[in-house]
Amino acid sequence: MVITTFNGTGVGFGFGVGCGFGIGWGFGGMPLNLLGLGAGGGCGVGVGLGWGFGTAFGSKYRSSRITFQGVEFDSKETVNSKEFSKPSTEVSQHKSNRDCWVVINGRVLDVTKFLEEHPGGEEVIAEVAGKEATKQFDAIGHSKAAENMVLKYQVGVLEGAKVKKVDMNDDVVDMESNTKEMSAFVIKDGANYKSISFYDLFVPLLVAALYFGYRCFTITHY
């Protein structure tokens, strides 16, 4: 049993004058493709019904661990941490297309199976096979998704090396997931913010306009 927490956008309905708070749905960030219940708060316009948009926080029990491309996502990294001595003669022995290891940010990676799948081509990795490849990897400006993928191929770490921690909360793009356990999807923050700002402004204004219209109508008729 694993507890996963998330935060995201919340939508709330409130009654009263001015501000309204309520319960709404929150969308979980990567890699949770689940909706969770959370609290949403915000200001409403007009007397009566108010709409609120805010941040939703929540947590959810899962009966199993989440995996993404074979990597387990949990509060801590659960990848192989076998130590290789530095300079590693063992790593340098894996320098062919059939057996290809590289070192990126202190992590020793067996990328043999990834060579053909690599979007940047097999050759670029083959050139650094059996070697330190951090500079080349960073020089490309690989995405956060690519940085996260590195964990899948880790067979160990270099002794004494500073291993750059991978931030699991960053967006991950599922290129070709080979796991049946979950297909991750990404909620782009930017997209959320756009829709929030639209509804945030539009809905309260509409409610206020309707109320104003109703008041004008009733005043002139009584």
Ligand code: HEM
């Ligand atoms: C396990 C190690 C690696 C992984 C998981 C990986 C993953 C990826 C991914 C996902 C992309 C698509 C673009 C992106 O999302 O950033 C990519 C592109 C690329 N990668 Fe890698 N990569 C690895 C190692 C390397 C290394 C060592 C090199 C260079 C020596 C390299 C060179 C490139 C190049 C040239 C591109 C194409 C960039 C472009 O077209 O703009 N990659 N890689």
